[in-house]
Amino acid sequence: MKKSIHFIINPISGIGEKNILPSLIQKHLDHSIFTYKILFTEHRGHARLLSKTAAEEGVDIVCVAGGDGSVNEAGTALINSSTSLAILPTGSGNGIARHLGLSLKLKRSIQRLNTFKLKHIDTVTLNQKKAIGVSGFGFDALIAKRFDEYHSRGFLSYIKLVLKEFRNYKGISVILNEKEEFSDLLFCSVANTSQFGNGFYISPNSELEDGQFEVVIVKMPQTFAFIGLLIASLRGQIHHSKYVEFYKTSEMQIRIKNSMGHIDGEPVNFKNLNINLKCNPSSLTVVT
Numbered sequence: 001m002k003k004s005i006h007f008i009i010n011p012i013s014g015i016g017e018k019n020i021l022p023s024l025i026q027k028h029l030d031h032s033i034f035t036y037k038i039l040f041t042e043h044r045g046h047a048r049l050l051s052k053t054a055a056e057e058g059v060d061i062v063c064v065a066g067g068d069g070s071v072n073e074a075g076t077a078l079i080n081s082s083t084s085l086a087i088l089p090t091g092s093g094n095g096i097a098r099h100l101g102l103s104l105k106l107k108r109s110i111q112r113l114n115t116f117k118l119k120h121i122d123t124v125t126l127n128q129k130k131a132i133g134v135s136g137f138g139f140d141a142l143i144a145k146r147f148d149e150y151h152s153r154g155f156l157s158y159i160k161l162v163l164k165e166f167r168n169y170k171g172i173s174v175i176l177n178e179k180e181e182f183s184d185l186l187f188c189s190v191a192n193t194s195q196f197g198n199g200f201y202i203s204p205n206s207e208l209e210d211g212q213f214e215v216v217i218v219k220m221p222q223t224f225a226f227i228g229l230l231i232a233s234l235r236g237q238i239h240h241s242k243y244v245e246f247y248k249t250s251e252m253q254i255r256i257k258n259s260m261g262h263i264d265g266e267p268v269n270f271k272n273l274n275i276n277l278k279c280n281p282s283s284l285t286v287v288t
């Protein structure tokens with residue numbers, strides 16, 4: 001019997017044209033293996049609703065075309081279901097797709113679906129919210145919020161914003177497991193995958209199949225050292241920096257002071273800043 005795929009396309013993700021996707025899918029998907037349907041998201045949160053419905057209907061694969069925000073919406077709706085997640089990376093940063101080693105070329109990533117290889121990956125719970133890639137508090141959350149409101153997307157816009165916002169940024173404080181307190185931090189990340197996106201690594205040793213995640217503490221650097229940190233991040237060397245500490249774990253309680261949060265790059269308002277972090281091992285099936 002043929003497998004069913006629902007393609008869910010976020011038309012505002014990234015900077016590329018999404019209207020060509022239906023013809024690329026028609027051309028490169030193996031129709032002897034798959035039947036498919038194409039849906040475009042119409043608003044924030046729509047990918048979550050469409051994916052939930054697909055899982056309830058017993059669709060085999062939800063293939064989301066978008067960035068990490070869309071991957072989060074679609075993927076977290078499929079946790080512990082028998083529907084697998086596939087990704088066509090059309091976002092600005094595509095951190096989760098890059099971590100999974102997926103091709104950023106649309107033709108290649110559609111063709112790769114035809115081989116239908118599955119992987120069971122971990123997800124992370126932050127209080128009631130679910131994450132797949134990198135979440136956190138502090139400067140990265142501020143950037144997620146500003147980027148969300150920004151007039152343009154893509155890599156260059158992102159870098160411009162990061163450099164502009166750093167100039168006025170005041171640090172945050174974090175307490176780990178009610179014991180260790182850190183103040184004047186640039187940010188605190190919860191990394192289930194290795195990078196924010198665009199090749200900016202925050203936790204190069206994070207893996208999606210180890211039943212654990214990393215809590216990454218980044219101390220506030222001076223401007224010059226901040227540029228150094230960005231370069232180290234792009235080189236995948238940030239774990240050697242004296243400004244960075246890692247805690248690998250499957251569970252942790254963190255208390256955040258004076259910060260907003262983000263989950264998979266999307267700004268999130270946590271009502272309670274006592275956050276219980278928990279890994280959910282092998283809770284999501286992805287096509288790689």
Ligand SMILES: Nc1ncnc2c1ncn2[C@@H]1O[C@H](COP(=O)(O)OP(=O)(O)OP(=O)(O)O)[C@@H](O)[C@H]1O
Binds near residue numbers: 066
């Ligand atoms: N039709 C739509 N109109 C407005 N917003 C939408 C629509 N469809 C989805 N969204 C929202 O767009 C936001 C950004 O999407 P996404 O993360 O996929 O792209 P990106 O930000 O360009 O990529 P990345 O997260 O990899 O940097 C998400 O919050 C998603 O809910």
